[in-house]
Structures are given as C-alpha cells and as structure tokens.
Amino acid sequence: MGTRNVPPFRNDVVGSFLRPQVIHEARRNLEAGKITASELRQIEDEEIKKLVAKEIENGLHAVTDGEFRRTYWHLDFLENLEGVEKVKAEEWSVHFKGHQPKAATVKITGKIGFGDHPFVKDFEYLKSVAGDTMAKMTIPSPSMLHLICCVREENYQPIDLYKNEDDLYRDIALAYQEAIRTFYKAGCRYLQFDDTSWGEFCDPDKRKAYEARGLDLDKIEKNYVKMINLALEAKPADMKITMHICRGNFRSTWFSSGGYDPVAEILFGHCNIDGFFLEYDSDRAGGFEPLKYIQKQQVVLGLITSKFPQLEKFEDVKARVEEASQYVPKDQLCLSPQCGFASTEEGNALTEEEQWAKVRLIRDYADKIWGE
Numbered sequence: 001m002g003t004r005n006v007p008p009f010r011n012d013v014v015g016s017f018l019r020p021q022v023i024h025e026a027r028r029n030l031e032a033g034k035i036t037a038s039e040l041r042q043i044e045d046e047e048i049k050k051l052v053a054k055e056i057e058n059g060l061h062a063v064t065d066g067e068f069r070r071t072y073w074h075l076d077f078l079e080n081l082e083g084v085e086k087v088k089a090e091e092w093s094v095h096f097k098g099h100q101p102k103a104a105t106v107k108i109t110g111k112i113g114f115g116d117h118p119f120v121k122d123f124e125y126l127k128s129v130a131g132d133t134m135a136k137m138t139i140p141s142p143s144m145l146h147l148i149c150c151v152r153e154e155n156y157q158p159i160d161l162y163k164n165e166d167d168l169y170r171d172i173a174l175a176y177q178e179a180i181r182t183f184y185k186a187g188c189r190y191l192q193f194d195d196t197s198w199g200e201f202c203d204p205d206k207r208k209a210y211e212a213r214g215l216d217l218d219k220i221e222k223n224y225v226k227m228i229n230l231a232l233e234a235k236p237a238d239m240k241i242t243m244h245i246c247r248g249n250f251r252s253t254w255f256s257s258g259g260y261d262p263v264a265e266i267l268f269g270h271c272n273i274d275g276f277f278l279e280y281d282s283d284r285a286g287g288f289e290p291l292k293y294i295q296k297q298q299v300v301l302g303l304i305t306s307k308f309p310q311l312e313k314f315e316d317v318k319a320r321v322e323e324a325s326q327y328v329p330k331d332q333l334c335l336s337p338q339c340g341f342a343s344t345e346e347g348n349a350l351t352e353e354e355q356w357a358k359v360r361l362i363r364d365y366a367d368k369i370w371g372e
Contacts, residue, residue: 003370007134007190007240008275008300008334009061011366014244015138015192016073016340017066018347018355020047027345044068049129058356059363062134062190065126066342073194073343074140074148078106081175082113084145108149111161112171114178120186127187137188141195141243142176142231143224151197151215169227176231184239191241192277197224198267199247199279202258202286221266229272242300244277246339259286268293280320281305281338288320291327299328302338304362309354317365335366 004010026043029035048065055063070076079086084106119139127135146168150156162168183191200206201217210217228243235241247258260268260278268276268290275298280288291299301324303317317335324333341348341355350358 004334007062007136008242008277008298008336010334010370011059011363012062012277012300012334012336013055013060013064013359013362014246014277014302014306014337014340015064015067015136015194016342017051017064017068018342018350018352019066019068019345020050020352023047023068024345041069045125048126052126052129052133054356055359056133058359060133060359062136063126063130064136064138065122067138067340069122071345072104073138073340074144075104075106077117077119077139078145078148080115080117080119081145082115083108083110083171084112085109105153106145106148107153108145108159108162108168110159112145112168112175114175114182117179117182120182123183123188124186134190135188136190136192137183138192138194138244139179141193141197142172142227143195143197145172146224146227147197147200151210151220154213165223169223170230173227173230177234180231180234180239180241184236189239191239193228193241193243193273195243195245196247198245198260198263201263202247202260204258207262217262218266221263225266225271229270232272240274242275242277242298243271243273244339246279246302260290261286264290264293268297269295271297273297275300275334277336278302279338280324281307288324288327291324294328294332296332298332298334299324300334300336302336304335304337304358306337306339306341306355306358307348307350309350309357311357311361314365314368318369321369330370335362335369337362 022043026035026040030037030040048068051066051068052063067073075086078084086104086106088104123135123137158165158168180191201221207217232241277300279302281302281304301321303320304312321330321333321335337358341350
C-alpha cells in the first residue's frame with residue numbers, strides 16, 4: 001500500500017472549485033457588453049493559473065482548471081458536440097431539494113461527433129500552467145447525452161438518423177473515442193467521466209417513475225456500460241480514465257437518493273473504467289456491500305462532503321475506509337470529496353478557505369490511513 005503514482009491518487013478531488021468573485025464579475029460584465037469574450041478568457045486564464053498553484057500547494061497530485069470556464073459541469077461540453085444543440089427550458093430536467101439551477105437542456109439534432117471541440121484548447125492551457133504536475137480533464141460521461149435527451153425528456157422523438165437507437169449509442173461512443181484520442185494527443189493522461197445517470201437509477205422513486213413510462217432501466221444500464229466500454233477501446237495503455245458518480249450537487253442540494261444496489265452488478269461488474277469516484281458522504285448513498293461487484297477498478301471513496309464546511313473526524317473516516325475494505329482490498333481504495341465544490345458556476349454553500357480546508361483534510365487523512 002502507501003503512495004500511488006498513477007491516478008486515481010490516494011488523496012484526490014472530483015474536479016470543480018468555487019469560482020473566484022472576479023470571474024463572477026467578469027461574466028456579468030460580458031453579459032452587459034462591458035468586456036469581450038477574449039477579455040473574459042484572459043481573466044479566466046489568470047484565475048486558473050492561480051488555482052493550479054493553490055491545488056499544488058494543498059497537496060494534490062493532479063490538478064484541474066476548476067471548471068472555471070463553464071456554467072454547468074455537463075451542458076457546456078455536450079452542447080459543443082456535433083449534432084447537439086443547447087435549448088431553453090421552462091424548468092430543470094430534475095428537481096433539486098431546494099434551490100434550482102437556471103433552466104437549460106440539450107437536444108440531438110444531427111449526427112453525433114466530437115468535431116473541433118473548444119474543451120481541447122481549455123485542456124491545453126491547463127497543461128501549460130500545470131508544469132510537472134499531472135493535468136486532469138473532466139467531461140460528462142457518454143451516458144449523460146442519452147439520459148438528458150432520451151430518458152429524462154418525456155416527449156423525446158428520435159431524428160430519422162437515430163430511429164434505431166443502437167445507432168445513437170454507437171455514434172456517441174465513437175464521438176467519445178475521438179475525444180479520448182484528441183485529449184491524449186494534447187497530453188492528457190487522466191480523464192474523468194462525470195455521470196449522474198447511475199445516481200438516478202439508484203433512486204427507488206425515480207426507478208418507479210421511469211418504469212411507469214415503459215422504460216426498461218436494466219436494459220438502458222447495460223447499453224450504457226456497452227457504450228462506455230466501446231468508447232474506452234480508444235484509451236491508450238498509459239492513460240487512466242475514471243468515472244465519478246453522484247446524486248446531484250447544486251448549491252449544496254441534491255436530486256437523488258438510494259444505495260448502489262440496483263446498478264452495482266451491471267456497472268461495477270462490467271464497466272472497464274480504471275476507477276470509480278463514488279459518493280459516500282451521507283446515508284443517501286447506502287452501504288458498502290454493493291462494492292463486492294468491483295473488479296480491478298480503484299474505488300475513490302467520497303467520504304468527505306463538498307456540500308458543507310463542517311470537517312469530518314478522522315476516526316469516523318478511518319472506520320468507514322476499514323468498513324469498505326471488507327468488500328474491496330484497501331489497496332484499491334482512495335479518498336476524495338463526494339463531488340466537486342461547484343458543479344455549476346454558483347457553487348456550494350461554503351467559502352474558498354473552507355473548500356481548501358477540505359482538500360487538506362483529505363490529504364492528511366489519506367497519509368495517515370494508507371501510511372504514505
């Protein structure tokens with residue numbers, strides 16, 4: 001056990017960080033026509049550079065850009081795929097327990113492709129300021145495009161090209177193959193798929209609602225794993241790709257509850273991902289027994305909440321790691337927050353200093369638990 005020199009690391013993070021006030025102000029100024037998009041990007045560049053220095057200072061082995069250029073953790077990526085368009089929505093496609101995000105969604109309008117995606121340029125900048133530290137890129141999972149457009153959308157009507165849904169699954173996977181190859185060529189060796197579909201499929205109430213509409217969730221889950229595995233066929237041997245699963249994270253609220261039991265055998269037993277970042281910061285995520293289906297994947301236990309500033313006690317975290325190790329060897333376990341600190345630009349209900357206290361706590365607890 002001890003130190004891991006490949007991702008995911010013993011102490012790791014999901015990816016997003018609270019946006020500095022200067023970025024919030026710059027975005028408002030852009031909307032008001034007071035600055036240009038180029039000027040906004042220069043401000044983002046400077047703040048990302050500061051963030052990377054802070055990540056390294058606080059003991060992270062891989063750095064992200066904090067998703068500082070995004071409004072949402074997922075839509076900014078999806079809307080820039082070929083064959084996908086962002087559309088206005090009267091309300092969010094899922095309902096959080098309290099605050100609601102600004103309504104928006106995407107729809108499939110043509111053949112899905114990766115194309116000349118702006119996130120590649122974003123990664124190249126991150127890598128340029130990361131120096132010798134590994135740069136980690138986060139993007140929504142292939143599942144999310146299908147989930148948003150075809151599962152959550154009750155009135156989904158496929159375009160002629162995708163009357164056969166297998167063709168849609170295939171094209172999404174092929175687009176992600178191209179994404180993997182392109183990010184790899186840009187120097188990315190640590191890529192993460194963020195995925196809330198599995199969190200929804202863990203929720204008994206959501207399962208009942210979907211099944212009442214005639215959806216076969218087990219079939220959809222198997223198709224998602226098949227699609228993700230096809231995408232992963234493009235992964236070079238020296239690249240690690242992980243998957244982060246949570247039950248919603250907006251302004252410290254959530255939209256799903258339920259243990260991993262309904263999806264564990266299909267997902268953990270068959271998905272060829274290198275590691276799972278799993279939400280485990282509250283009883284909404286259930287127990288560790290579903291981890292018995294884990295194969296060779298690393299499991300990053302999200303035992304530290306990113307939603308609230310209170311610091312977890314070492315004894316409690318250590319005890320939960322030991323409990324999880326009954327199902328997955330301790331050497332296959334790591335530690336992180338259950339989600340990012342700002343899945344949308346609004347961010348969670350804690351301060352930047354409280355955010356960094358969480359990052360340091362994870363580093364210190366991992367050092368003690370795994371004896372680094």
